[in-house]
Every structure is written in structure tokens, then in C-alpha cells.
Amino acid sequence: MASLDSVLSCIDLNLDRSLGRLFDLLRIPSISTDPNYKGECRRAADYLAGDLAAIGFAASVRDTNGHPMVLARHEGPEGAPHVLFYGHYDVQPVDPIELWTSEPFEPVVKEAPDGSKRIVARGAADDKGQLMTFVEACRAFKAETGSLPCGVTILFEGEEESGSPSLLPFLEAHRDELKADAALVCDTNMWDRRTPAISTGLRGLVGEEIVIKAASRDLHSGYYGGAAANPLHILSKIVADLHDETGRVTIPGFYDGVGEVPDAVKAQWDNLGFSEQAFLGEVGLSVPAGEKGRSVLEQTWSRPTAEVNGMIGGYTGAGFKTVIAAEARAKISFRLVFDQDPAAIREAFRAFVTAKLPADCTVEFHAHGGSGAIQLPFDSPWIAAAREALTDEWPNEAAMIGMGGSIPIAGEFKHRLGMETLLVGFGNGDDAIHSPNEKYEMTSFHKGQRSWARILDRLGKGVAV
Amino acid sequence: MASLDSVLSCIDLNLDRSLGRLFDLLRIPSISTDPNYKGECRRAADYLAGDLAAIGFAASVRDTNGHPMVLARHEGPEGAPHVLFYGHYDVQPVDPIELWTSEPFEPVVKEAPDGSKRIVARGAADDKGQLMTFVEACRAFKAETGSLPCGVTILFEGEEESGSPSLLPFLEAHRDELKADAALVCDTNMWDRRTPAISTGLRGLVGEEIVIKAASRDLHSGYYGGAAANPLHILSKIVADLHDETGRVTIPGFYDGVGEVPDAVKAQWDNLGFSEQAFLGEVGLSVPAGEKGRSVLEQTWSRPTAEVNGMIGGYTGAGFKTVIAAEARAKISFRLVFDQDPAAIREAFRAFVTAKLPADCTVEFHAHGGSGAIQLPFDSPWIAAAREALTDEWPNEAAMIGMGGSIPIAGEFKHRLGMETLLVGFGNGDDAIHSPNEKYEMTSFHKGQRSWARILDRLGKGVAV
The missing domain is CATH 3.40.630.10 (Zn peptidases)
Structure with missing residues (x-):
């Protein structure tokens, strides 16, 4: 000593x-x-x-x-x-x-x-x-x-x-x-x-960036609005469809390999004296927004997520511009738990997005890291x-x-x-x-x-x- | 002369x-x-x-x-x-x-x-x-x-x-x-x-900018993901819900004051030799994306629209950042026809958005012009x-x-x-x-x-x- x-x-x-x-x-x-x-x-x-x-x-x-x-x-x-x-x-x-x-x-x-x-x-x-x-x-x-x-x-x-x-x-x-x-x-x-x-x-992590494209150039929303596909609408629909009303991720196969935490471990967590109110309250929140029926510790420690980390498209400067953008982008990440396979999650997400594309639209995918x-x-x-x-x-x-x-x-x-x-x-x-x-x-x-x-x-x- | x-x-x-x-x-x-x-x-x-x-x-x-x-x-x-x-x-x-x-x-x-x-x-x-x-x-x-x-x-x-x-x-x-x-x-x-x-x-025009806010600061999507409200998800859901599957705008009262074009006028439009294929094809599109059952001339001349003109939130620079943004923004415009009342449309939209806000979220509205x-x-x-x-x-x-x-x-x-x-x-x-x-x-x-x-x-x- x-x-x-x-x-x-x-x-x-x-x-x-x-x-x-x-x-x-x-x-x-x-x-x-x-x-x-x-x-x-x-x-x-x-x-x-x-x-x-x-x-x-x-x-x-x-x-x-x-x-x-x-x-x-x-x-x-x-x-x-x-x-x-x-x-x-x-x-x-x-x-x-x-x-x-x-x-x-x-x-x-x-x-x-x-x-x-x-x-x-x-x-x-x-x-x-x-x-x-x-x-x-x-x-x-x-x-x-x-x-x-x-x-x-x-x-x-x-x-x-x-x-x-x-x-x-x-x-x-x-x-x-x-x-x-x-x-x-x-x-x-x-x-x-x-x-x-x-x-x-x-938790593991899979990062994906997607770029949805429709018209070959930005369009005037007066001349084309009502007739032309709007990539921001399409991207928003894809993002909105990622979760169901209970907060579960809807991508087919997403929960493959997700196990449950043993009761003994959950009991240890319950004894940690963790306050959901304090945890959320510190950042101005009061209600757990994720998967229903799960504690905040479960939501953040043992459950997988799909989160949009960034999104951009069209005119975002000062003032207003009545444009229909030619493309819209999002950065989306998935937190993985237990035995979820990063490569399988990436593929399932890409198939999910591709299946939702309407006519005249294309999507590009860019991978940003993946780990179990x-x-x-x-x-x-x-x-x-x-x-x-x-x-x-x-x-x-x-x-x-x-x-x-x-x-x-x-x-x-x-x-x-x-x-x-x-x-x-x-x-x-x-x-x-x-x-x-x-x-x-x-x-x-x-x-x-x-x-x-x-x-x-x-x-x-x-x-x- | x-x-x-x-x-x-x-x-x-x-x-x-x-x-x-x-x-x-x-x-x-x-x-x-x-x-x-x-x-x-x-x-x-x-x-x-x-x-x-x-x-x-x-x-x-x-x-x-x-x-x-x-x-x-x-x-x-x-x-x-x-x-x-x-x-x-x-x-x-x-x-x-x-x-x-x-x-x-x-x-x-x-x-x-x-x-x-x-x-x-x-x-x-x-x-x-x-x-x-x-x-x-x-x-x-x-x-x-x-x-x-x-x-x-x-x-x-x-x-x-x-x-x-x-x-x-x-x-x-x-x-x-x-x-x-x-x-x-x-x-x-x-x-x-x-x-x-x-x-x-x-067509008339109503412009609105909305800012959805949740947590009091940007959050790490690892620590908070699965438990914290994500303003980009909420905004995407609002945007996705603006239209039904037939392309109609779902805001209650939106079609109040929208008339139908007389048949004689429609006939004159039909005789203009307008080519939907050429109009859309020129900008890389092929299928009218708007309200189903309407011609492109109707969609752009005599039907009202709701279009997102810009959207931004979270990290949108090069690379990736696993953040849950504190706020998300969209610029949304409405093209009006016939006797739609710009003030009524603005109020109806604001009520529509407000009704969709989950717990812990707020919205700011900024008006950008309105005309019938x-x-x-x-x-x-x-x-x-x-x-x-x-x-x-x-x-x-x-x-x-x-x-x-x-x-x-x-x-x-x-x-x-x-x-x-x-x-x-x-x-x-x-x-x-x-x-x-x-x-x-x-x-x-x-x-x-x-x-x-x-x-x-x-x-x-x-x-x-």
C-alpha cells in the first residue's frame, strides 16, 4: 500500500x-x-x-x-x-x-x-x-x-x-x-x-444517410404544386412510418435477435434508485416518449431504437421560398441490443425505404458505421x-x-x-x-x-x- | 396605325x-x-x-x-x-x-x-x-x-x-x-x-413556418434514444398526415370555399393541347403525384395544395452526429383557389398541428404572407x-x-x-x-x-x- x-x-x-x-x-x-x-x-x-x-x-x-x-x-x-x-x-x-x-x-x-x-x-x-x-x-x-x-x-x-x-x-x-x-x-x-x-x-449502432430525389431540379411550387412529387413529403412519410403508435419500430425483422433482460437484472436496476422524472426533467421533458410498457432504463439500456439525427431539404434560410425541392436528406441511426445483426438491420431498413418509394422517386443510401x-x-x-x-x-x-x-x-x-x-x-x-x-x-x-x-x-x- | x-x-x-x-x-x-x-x-x-x-x-x-x-x-x-x-x-x-x-x-x-x-x-x-x-x-x-x-x-x-x-x-x-x-x-x-x-x-398563397421543440437542448441519441421525444419524428408525422392516400389535404375545413371549374372551361382547357407527359417529363417526372382523379391542369390551376418548401433539424453537415435535436423546422405553403379564406386556412393549419403535438412538445408558428x-x-x-x-x-x-x-x-x-x-x-x-x-x-x-x-x-x- x-x-x-x-x-x-x-x-x-x-x-x-x-x-x-x-x-x-x-x-x-x-x-x-x-x-x-x-x-x-x-x-x-x-x-x-x-x-x-x-x-x-x-x-x-x-x-x-x-x-x-x-x-x-x-x-x-x-x-x-x-x-x-x-x-x-x-x-x-x-x-x-x-x-x-x-x-x-x-x-x-x-x-x-x-x-x-x-x-x-x-x-x-x-x-x-x-x-x-x-x-x-x-x-x-x-x-x-x-x-x-x-x-x-x-x-x-x-x-x-x-x-x-x-x-x-x-x-x-x-x-x-x-x-x-x-x-x-x-x-x-x-x-x-x-x-x-x-x-x-x-448498445450497438447502425448509421444510415438517405437521399430521396424526385424532379430533376427544384420546382416552383405554384407552377408544379399539386402535380409534382415532393421529396420532403416522401421522406416525412418514411420517417413517420418508422414507428407504430406504441413506439415500436416497424421495419420487418427489426426485432430479430432482441432478447429480454433477466428478471434478476431488472430487479437490480429497479434498486438503483433511478428517477425517470429527474432524468427526463433535467432536459425539459416529463413523459417517456419511446416504446410503451417499458421503463426508461429498459428503453435506453436494453431496447433498440430508430432515431432521425438530422433532416434537410428545400429552402431553410431566412424568409420564405415557394420551392418544391429536388431532393431531401435524412441521417438515421439505429441503436442495437443483444444479438441484432448490424448488417441485417441495414439491409432491412434499405428494403423498407425502397418499398415506400412512389413513382419517379429514387433513393441513395450512404452507410455511416455499424456495430453490434x-x-x-x-x-x-x-x-x-x-x-x-x-x-x-x-x-x-x-x-x-x-x-x-x-x-x-x-x-x-x-x-x-x-x-x-x-x-x-x-x-x-x-x-x-x-x-x-x-x-x-x-x-x-x-x-x-x-x-x-x-x-x-x-x-x-x-x-x- | x-x-x-x-x-x-x-x-x-x-x-x-x-x-x-x-x-x-x-x-x-x-x-x-x-x-x-x-x-x-x-x-x-x-x-x-x-x-x-x-x-x-x-x-x-x-x-x-x-x-x-x-x-x-x-x-x-x-x-x-x-x-x-x-x-x-x-x-x-x-x-x-x-x-x-x-x-x-x-x-x-x-x-x-x-x-x-x-x-x-x-x-x-x-x-x-x-x-x-x-x-x-x-x-x-x-x-x-x-x-x-x-x-x-x-x-x-x-x-x-x-x-x-x-x-x-x-x-x-x-x-x-x-x-x-x-x-x-x-x-x-x-x-x-x-x-x-x-x-x-x-391561386392564392398562405405561408407558414413551424418550429417544433421538445427537450431543452440537443441530446445524445445513445443516452436518451428510446426515451426522449424527437422533434424530427413529430414534424415528419405532421407532414405525413397533411395528405391522405388520395392526395387530398386532411386539415379540417381546408376545402371550404373550393368550387368546381365549369364543364365549359374544362373543355377549353382540354382543347389547349396540353401534354401532361411533356410537362412532367421536362423536369424528370412521369406520373402526376397530387390529388387522384384530377388532370394536371386541374391539379395546378384549380385545386388547392399543401406543400413543404423547406425542412431542417438536427445535424445536417458532413459525416454523422448521433444527436436528438431540440427542435425541427418546416416552411409550409398552401396554394388557395376560388373562395378559400387565407386567414381561415392559417388558423385551421395551426389547430391541426397543435392537436398533433405529443406531451412535452411545443410549437411556434410564424406567418409568411397570405392572399386569396x-x-x-x-x-x-x-x-x-x-x-x-x-x-x-x-x-x-x-x-x-x-x-x-x-x-x-x-x-x-x-x-x-x-x-x-x-x-x-x-x-x-x-x-x-x-x-x-x-x-x-x-x-x-x-x-x-x-x-x-x-x-x-x-x-x-x-x-x-
Whole structure:
């Protein structure tokens, strides 16, 4: 315990410096989905590789067909397990920019009404702040002990927010370098501010963009209105038809492979003290809008969804223009659970849309990423070890929870490298990731570093697999 | 006839100069709906007032709460009728700009495959080219005879493309100046390239913009998807529900005041030689998409419509963003016929939308203009006089047709100033008004001037009202 104590103390003493390093990373606008920020993504990768090398990792930036990967390795003591830590340095776009109260890429520490501090910037929580908690834990171990308690490989991706197109080829090509005893991912939330969480389930994701076209050019709605097909009407009908009146998705075969959560697990969820009113109320809602007869935790953790994420067509500027647009577009994503097959869902959706097209209309489909859901065994020894360590750091025992979001890498680690993934994160539900004024609690940043130090220390003592 | 012949000959000899003047006007980007072009709208008004003054009109630019009006007056011979000519100097926005093959505000003359010439620019047909045919006819009369054959008041508006908010107050405030024996409007099409047309019916227009809001901010579709209301789904459902499976509009009371076209008129339309295949085929369509059981001429001339002109929400940039938007917007317009009441339609639509809102959702409505349809008597002596004059100029006799578009001023002239409006225009169906590469046939510009000279000459001889 002596060395762990000194590591924790080193983390406490260096909090300001670790914050400065995080700010340097947050200042890099590494928006992966927008081609204009390609150079910034590489700059973020270079920054991280340099920082890891300074700590003592064998670190390098690896090119892909898209944004580069950062890969770094540090051996552990003989006989200790070796873990793979994954994070992503890319961030979401910042629009609507006018709703930010400070510049998205000029990080600041703000004080909340309760006196707590928070780091505000795009990427503060998702995922730069989170991944740096692990890096800082490693730095403190090296500074205090000259080594790490177990072997660590670090993989930072730059395309997590844009469908991870380069990830699978990279995993396949570097299988030997990446293989470890287990994977660690820090891209998830705490259960609440006093209760850390280990996520045992994650929804998958299929993204599709569709473009409906009718006339060969935009038409005057006076001359043609009433006779010409309107792609916005057709697209709206398709979107409206995606759900029935009970909130279920109507695409044929959509629920193939969707299982039910065992009663024991539902009972554990019921005991978490989750308040639907508070969860919805925080964002101005009061009634669960999804599948009827399901709790909000079921709706977001164990049920699949179809959501329109963006839609555009015709004249959308100031004023009015009486036009019938030649085309209309929508970005639609599906959250998958259990054994739903991403490829089958994509095909079923495309068939669903195509069958609804009236005469003279065409549709283009563009795929934007696809990954299945994952479900970890509740009795994993890795989970047990992490729970011990987390419970030492936080006021409450760590909860085992589900997750509505998608972290495609977890499924790939399982299916391609045969590793379980330990999903431990220090985000909070109000972090506004993907939204204006994204923030990360200073407590998350500080105690997150301490948590990883405890987990690494605990894993270094061995895991009974 | 001697003086008319010399006027026509003056028009022929000065075609190049008249084209130069039109180009000067087309170079002014007077986009009324976009506040960035406010100064350009005034510049267009100043240009026209100056030109009319140079011809000999008492011309001035009159301020309004929006873009200014141009008002000009020239007395005619004792006992001759006095007409009010109306046109609009404002133009539509130019997007999608990337589809233009030349700059929208750098007019050029291009040769069509058949050797005919056309003027290409935003506003070439709608309405700068058309209004200048009348101005040039007046200029030729003044040059050749020193006077005009009848009294002429000219009113040029700068807000026709953005709902004409200042028009009614202006008509009310200047009722005495504007009152005339009849109104002339040049903002419509020929029947075909050899057949001039007089429009006896025009659809009205109601524009509405709606904003559907749910959560207080954009949400991550992983954390909230399945539980949170999605404004794009709600908007799509509203749009999808606007029409039933036969293409009829489902808003309660929408068809109140909609009459049927008399069989005799339908028979005249059937004899026009209109080809639905050609009309739709020209813009890449083949099947009438609107109300079932109606011909395309009925659908566009005598039936009301509900069309979405623009829709936007969520992430619409490059790539993908898994967001549930806080709001979704649509611009929706209604074309009205017969006695449909614009105010009643607006209220019925708003009630229809409000009734469909689920829990936690709100809607904002923004009005964008409203005007009823007009239907001229088929036996008007003004129409008879204009037909005579037009038939002298063109190969075929002038047709009496309906119109799908809306020219709100015609209804206002009738209801507020008690004047009939003669709708004579020289546009063609392929002019691409409101679209990229708008054009106006050189023949329309040239023979349009000659047509107005003949009509003014004919009206100067008296109309038996």
C-alpha cells in the first residue's frame, strides 16, 4: 500500500499540472467527421504520442486511411497481467455554436452553483478528459515507482465520432501488438456523483444517410404544386412510418435477435434508485416518449431504437421560398441490443425505404458505421477486481449498469481479439456531450486518475481467470 | 396605325439598348427575403425610378416599413382610360448556387441548341425582364409620339418574393394615386412559344413556418434514444398526415370555399393541347403525384395544395452526429383557389398541428404572407381588347388560361381598389424561375415590348365597360 499511497498523493499534488496538459489537448479542435479538421486530428494524435513517450511508453502515431491511431506500450512486471487501454482523441462538431457560453476549444474551469468546479470545452468529457485520467495515473506510477504495476498498451483512436472506419482494418493488422489479457475503456458515466459504475452492456449502432430525389431540379411550387412529387413529403412519410403508435419500430425483422433482460437484472436496476422524472426533467421533458410498457432504463439500456439525427431539404434560410425541392436528406441511426445483426438491420431498413418509394422517386443510401451490441458476463473476475478498487476510492460501492450509448470497440475486442472489456468511466449524465457547453467535473478528472491508479495496482496483484 | 407602326419599329431598332438597360437592372442582387440585400433592393428601386423619370414619368421611390415602392405616373389623352401597371423588382435567393452555370447577377445572352437566344440571370424572367417589356413600350411611345395613348401609373414592388408585407398598407395609404380603370400585370407565362396567354385565374398563397421543440437542448441519441421525444419524428408525422392516400389535404375545413371549374372551361382547357407527359417529363417526372382523379391542369390551376418548401433539424453537415435535436423546422405553403379564406386556412393549419403535438412538445408558428385566389370573369371587355392586340403580334390567338402560381396583388386590386387585373406575361414554362439558371427568351423580351405597345394602343381607343 505504501507505493499506491505515494502514487495517489502524487496525483493530488500535480492536479494543476495535469489540468494544464488536458487544456493543451482540448485546445486542438479534432473534429473527425468534418474534413476541414483533418490536420487538427493529426495534431491531437501527435500531442498524445509525444506525451506518452515522455512518460516512458514506446509510443508512435500510426497512419490509417482516415485519421491516425496512437499506439503506445509499456511492459509490466514478470507475471503481471497486460491490459489494453482504449480512448478516442476525436470530438463531435460544435454546432449549434451560438448556444455555447464560452469558446468550445478554449477550455475554462467554471464554478457550478454548488461551488463544485467543472471543465468546459468540446471533448472535456467525451473523451479527452476521460482518457487523460488513465494517462495521468500511469504518469504518477512512473514518477513514484519508476514502473507500472501491470503491462499497459494504449490505443487512441481518432474516428470514434465518425463511425470508426479504420478501426477494424487496424485491429486485424496489429492483432499481435494489441492482444492483451483484458481491455479497459474510459468513455462511460458514473452512476451518480458518489457512485462509480461498471457498464456490463452497451448498445450497438447502425448509421444510415438517405437521399430521396424526385424532379430533376427544384420546382416552383405554384407552377408544379399539386402535380409534382415532393421529396420532403416522401421522406416525412418514411420517417413517420418508422414507428407504430406504441413506439415500436416497424421495419420487418427489426426485432430479430432482441432478447429480454433477466428478471434478476431488472430487479437490480429497479434498486438503483433511478428517477425517470429527474432524468427526463433535467432536459425539459416529463413523459417517456419511446416504446410503451417499458421503463426508461429498459428503453435506453436494453431496447433498440430508430432515431432521425438530422433532416434537410428545400429552402431553410431566412424568409420564405415557394420551392418544391429536388431532393431531401435524412441521417438515421439505429441503436442495437443483444444479438441484432448490424448488417441485417441495414439491409432491412434499405428494403423498407425502397418499398415506400412512389413513382419517379429514387433513393441513395450512404452507410455511416455499424456495430453490434455487447453484453458482458456479470461474474467476470475483471469486473470483481475493478469493483474492489473503485469502492476503495468512492463513497458508494460500484454499480453494475447498462448503457444506452455505443462504444463499437468493445464489441470488436470481444469478437476479434477474444478480450473482455472493462468499461469504467467518470462522466456524469449532465455532461452535455455532443451538445453545447460540454463539461467534465473536476472531481471526475481528479478522482478518475486516483481510481485508475487503484485499478492498476489491484490488477497488478493478479486476476483469477 | 401609322404611329403604332413607328413605335414598333422604334422597339425593333433599339433592342440592343433595351437589353443593356435590362442588364443594368439584373446586375443588382435585389433578394428581398434576405436582410443582407436590403441595400441592393433600394438600389434597384432607385434605378427604376430614375429610368422612368428619364422617360417622362413623374416618378419617385416611396419608403415602407420594408423595401421601398417605385411609383410613377404619366397622364394620357383626355377621355382615354388610365391603367395601373404592376411589377416587382425583387428576386428569389440563388441557392443552390453550385448548380448555376454562370453568375446569377452577371447576366449573359446564351444561345439555345435551336439557335434561339435567351437572357440568363436571377430575375431575368421573374420579374425584371417582364416588367421592362412594359417600360420599353412606354419609352418607344414617348420617343415616337411624345406621349402615351392612355394614362399610365406604374407601381413596382420590392417584396413580392417575400410575402408582400408592405403592400396592403401602401395600397390603403395611396388609394387615390393608385386607382385606375384597370390593372396590368406582367408576371405570367405564354401558353407556348407561339401562343400568348391571358390568365383568368390565379391561386392564392398562405405561408407558414413551424418550429417544433421538445427537450431543452440537443441530446445524445445513445443516452436518451428510446426515451426522449424527437422533434424530427413529430414534424415528419405532421407532414405525413397533411395528405391522405388520395392526395387530398386532411386539415379540417381546408376545402371550404373550393368550387368546381365549369364543364365549359374544362373543355377549353382540354382543347389547349396540353401534354401532361411533356410537362412532367421536362423536369424528370412521369406520373402526376397530387390529388387522384384530377388532370394536371386541374391539379395546378384549380385545386388547392399543401406543400413543404423547406425542412431542417438536427445535424445536417458532413459525416454523422448521433444527436436528438431540440427542435425541427418546416416552411409550409398552401396554394388557395376560388373562395378559400387565407386567414381561415392559417388558423385551421395551426389547430391541426397543435392537436398533433405529443406531451412535452411545443410549437411556434410564424406567418409568411397570405392572399386569396382570384378568378376573373371570362367576358371582361379588357380581356377582349388585350386578346385582339396580342393576336395581332403572335402567330396564334391568345389563350385564356388558369395559373398555378400566386400574384397576391391581383386579389388586392380587386378587393381594395375595385379594379380588374389583366394578367399578360411572356414567360415560358422552362424559364426556371426560382431555380438555378433562370432565363428569359430574347423573343419574349422583344415581342413582349411590341405586345405592350399594341395593347396600350388598343386601350387608347377605348374599352366598352
